[in-house]
Amino acid sequence: MPPQNTKYPGLHPLPPPFVNEYPPIALVIEKKCIACDRCPPLCFYDAIVMEERPAHEYQRTAVVIPENCTGCGLCFEACPVDAFIWIPDKQQPGIHPKPSPPTAEDQDL
Numbered sequence: 739m740p741p742q743n744t745k746y747p748g749l750h751p752l753p754p755p756f757v758n759e760y761p762p763i764a765l766v767i768e769k770k771c772i773a774c775d776r777c778p779p780l781c782f783y784d785a786i787v788m789e790e791r792p793a794h795e796y797q798r799t800a801v802v803i804p805e806n807c808t809g810c811g812l813c814f815e816a817c818p819v820d821a822f823i824w825i826p827d828k829q830q831p832g833i834h835p836k837p838s839p840p841t842a843e844d845q846d847l
């Protein structure tokens with residue numbers, strides 16, 4: 739059974755533990771990025787751009803635009819140095835589970 743809150747059912751690698759609370763979006767760990775330029779053209783949603791980073795070893799890094807990321811996971815496949823991680827997309831409205839109302843059992847505690 740696929741996780742319920744992924745935006746894209748083909749999500750790879752396996753969804754992170756928070757997937758039932760928030761949809762996952764990609765984030766680049768900038769210090770790991772070797773600025774190989776593979777990932778921006780691969781992303782179907784134009785969610786990855788290269789940015790200048792003068793202090794970085796490679797002077798540039800890939801950056802994910804969170805608003806565009808669908809959590810499809812393709813960039814994870816493309817990156818030769820595993821620079822991507824999943825983070826929770828806490829900006830998504832209506833997907834967060836509502837707290838359950840207290841039960842009679844809770845009120846006895």
Ligand code: SF4
Nearest residue numbers: 781807808810811813
């Ligand atoms: S997870 Fe998919 S949509 Fe998000 S940045 Fe990676 S390739 Fe683009």
Ligand code: SF4
Nearest residue numbers: 771772774775777817
């Ligand atoms: S594929 Fe990985 S190393 Fe290459 S630009 Fe993208 S994040 Fe950086």
